[in-house]
Amino acid sequence: MLLRVHYEDQLAQASYLIGCPATGEALIIDPNRDIDHYCAMATNADLRITAVTETHIHADFVSGSRELAEKTGAKLYLSGAGPADWQYQFAVEANATLLRDGDHFTVGNLRVDVWHTPGHTPEHLSFIITDAAHADAPMGIATGDFVFVGDVGRPDLLERAAGQAGTMAAGARDLFHSLNRFRDLPAWVQVWPGHGAGSACGKALGAVPQTTVGYETRFNNALRFTEEAPFVENILAGQPTPPPYFARMKTVNKAGPAPSGALTTPPLLTLADLAAQRASGTMIVDTRPAATYGQQAIPGTINLPYNKGFLNWAGWFLTPEQPFALVIDPADLTAVCRLLRLIGLDHPVGYWSPSVVAEWVAAGNTPATITQISPAELAALGPVTLVDVRNPDERAAGRIAGSVAIPIGTFRAYTNDLPTSGPIVIHCQSGIRSAIAASLLLDQPAREVYDLAGGFNAWAAAKQPVLRDEAPTTAAIAQP
Numbered sequence: 001m002l003l004r005v006h007y008e009d010q011l012a013q014a015s016y017l018i019g020c021p022a023t024g025e026a027l028i029i030d031p032n033r034d035i036d037h038y039c040a041m042a043t044n045a046d047l048r049i050t051a052v053t054e055t056h057i058h059a060d061f062v063s064g065s066r067e068l069a070e071k072t073g074a075k076l077y078l079s080g081a082g083p084a085d086w087q088y089q090f091a092v093e094a095n096a097t098l099l100r101d102g103d104h105f106t107v108g109n110l111r112v113d114v115w116h117t118p119g120h121t122p123e124h125l126s127f128i129i130t131d132a133a134h135a136d137a138p139m140g141i142a143t144g145d146f147v148f149v150g151d152v153g154r155p156d157l158l159e160r161a162a163g164q165a166g167t168m169a170a171g172a173r174d175l176f177h178s179l180n181r182f183r184d185l186p187a188w189v190q191v192w193p194g195h196g197a198g199s200a201c202g203k204a205l206g207a208v209p210q211t212t213v214g215y216e217t218r219f220n221n222a223l224r225f226t227e228e229a230p231f232v233e234n235i236l237a238g239q240p241t242p243p244p245y246f247a248r249m250k251t252v253n254k255a256g257p258a259p260s261g262a263l264t265t266p267p268l269l270t271l272a273d274l275a276a277q278r279a280s281g282t283m284i285v286d287t288r289p290a291a292t293y294g295q296q297a298i299p300g301t302i303n304l305p306y307n308k309g310f311l312n313w314a315g316w317f318l319t320p321e322q323p324f325a326l327v328i329d330p331a332d333l334t335a336v337c338r339l340l341r342l343i344g345l346d347h348p349v350g351y352w353s354p355s356v357v358a359e360w361v362a363a364g365n366t367p368a369t370i371t372q373i374s375p376a377e378l379a380a381l382g383p384v385t386l387v388d389v390r391n392p393d394e395r396a397a398g399r400i401a402g403s404v405a406i407p408i409g410t411f412r413a414y415t416n417d418l419p420t421s422g423p424i425v426i427h428c429q430s431g432i433r434s435a436i437a438a439s440l441l442l443d444q445p446a447r448e449v450y451d452l453a454g455g456f457n458a459w460a461a462a463k464q465p466v467l468r469d470e471a472p473t474t475a476a477i478a479q480p
Helices: 036-044 065-072 168-183 213-219 228-236 245-255 271-279 290-295 310-317 330-342 355-362 375-379 392-396 408-417 432-439 455-461
Strands: 002-008 013-020 025-029 048-053 075-079 097-099 104-107 110-116 125-131 140-144 190-193 283-286 324-327 371-373 385-388 422-427 447-452
Touching (some): 013 036, 025 036, 025 104, 271 355, 310 330, 375 455
Parallel strands (some): 422 447
16 A cells, blocks of 8 residues: 655645555545646556545635546545535536445555544545555544544534534534544554644644544544533634635535636736726735835735745635736746635736836835834834734733724725724734735825734733733724
8 A cells, every 4th residue: 555645735735645556546535626746646656546535525725636537537436425405516427426424445455435424514524544455454544624633623614614504513513423433443543634734624733744543532632522512612612713715615616616727827917007907906916025015015905925824815815706916926926826726716817026016116106114013112102003803712812902803804894994094003913914914004095004023922922911801802993
């Protein structure tokens, strides 16, 4: 047996190639849309892809299962478990084999046993892998979004992201019973999860790439509960706010993703195009580092730095329905376009080199700036509008007096309610989200926009006063 992992850092997402060298066959589990990776993995291992499957209808990326199966001629296996509302609508058209609890299929000498493990989603499957040529017991289980390292898949996404009211408590109960079954696996069985640290599919995923049943049974917090009610209460508490694009991904992957096709490069735009694109409502995404952007920015743009968190924030703020263009180093353009396609953002209308900012200023325009401010400087600043863009659970653990809560995910909806002049200070936990939020305020030239360097962590570390007596709610906008 051969095991290979493709890990997409921007999604904190793992796909697996499981191969039988004796027969040259391979199975791919949970491929994303960038299917060339999997073809290359198989070729490099001298294998051919004969089976493709996925654990569930994904919410955080466009699935590549159907396209990969069509390209390679592999058999496509999809979940047939769960209620009718969560069946794959394209399964018949794609000639897919539907899998249910207790089914199995083979890939060369490998036996793949199918478990229905609902909880994260109603149709979720896990795959138990046995190297039947050498063993009569399983080596590992591909758990998808069922069991992670140190965590389990959140059961609230159908309700909080996809709008399926009343589903999260039922999902939590299903998850509890699925975990009871997981405990019965031999302790040595390896666990190959679908996500790692940084994914929004759980609360606190570990950064180690894989684990074992025995380790998780002993140390995974979710597995310490032996009664259903306290488990349900615990698993639903403190879940991070899901990005809005999750609902769109669920719909796309359920209906059947369109083939990605060849990657095309968007056209290079000119300075003259800038005014026209801004006037037409195109969202201009400036991918320069936050510190560089803050020194000289074009008002009305949004700063989503091209770093490890780029794709996550693109999913928060970009949609296929609103045209967008990029300010980006040309050397990064292909990589960024590839990433954007993973979440269905296929068609930037064009791009500018970062030099367009200096050209725009040289043409007589006044750039906007974001001033970094220290905790001590904030304390001495005087009357300000102080905005906290953290999640409610972070704010509940400690807040700065006088701040108003506008979580980053809803920030755009509130920008017009903030004062159009005077100092506005934005802060988050460490300084990443606040820089993004600050960029959305630069369309009003009379505003003085500040970003608290180091965020709430720096404020607390500087021994500035912290309040812990407020319920985690979104406050109304307060004038300074």
